[in-house]
Amino acid sequence: xxxxxxxxxxxxxxxxxxxxxxxxxxxxxxxxxxxxxxxxxxxxxxxxxxxxxxxxxxxxxxxxxxxxxxxxxxxxxxxxxxxxxxxxxxxxx
Numbered sequence: 001x002x003x004x005x006x007x008x009x010x011x012x013x014x015x016x017x018x019x020x021x022x023x024x025x026x027x028x029x030x031x032x033x034x035x036x037x038x039x040x041x042x043x044x045x046x047x048x049x050x051x052x053x054x055x056x057x058x059x060x061x062x063x064x065x066x067x068x069x070x071x072x073x074x075x076x077x078x079x080x081x082x083x084x085x086x087x088x089x090x091x092x093x
């Protein structure tokens with residue numbers, strides 16, 4: 001398993017509970033696939049460099065995970081499907 005930095009942007013118009021639910025579901029996805037989440041930072045609501053899906057702001061979340069390729073691939077698949085996540089990136093540490 002390798003270490004990855006995972007960052008994703010959640011839609012800004014979600015309630016606080018909705019944002020928390022998205023973060024919890026992503027964390028659960030990694031833990032269910034035997035990955036370890038070393039650190040999670042909720043950076044918060046920030047201006048986007050350019051408009052994405054009609055939004056000018058987004059709620060940024062950063063996680064440091066130790067995961068398999070399969071777990072990262074599943075995260076990428078879920079992030080594309082989930083309408084509450086407007087952008088994501090995964091970087092190998």
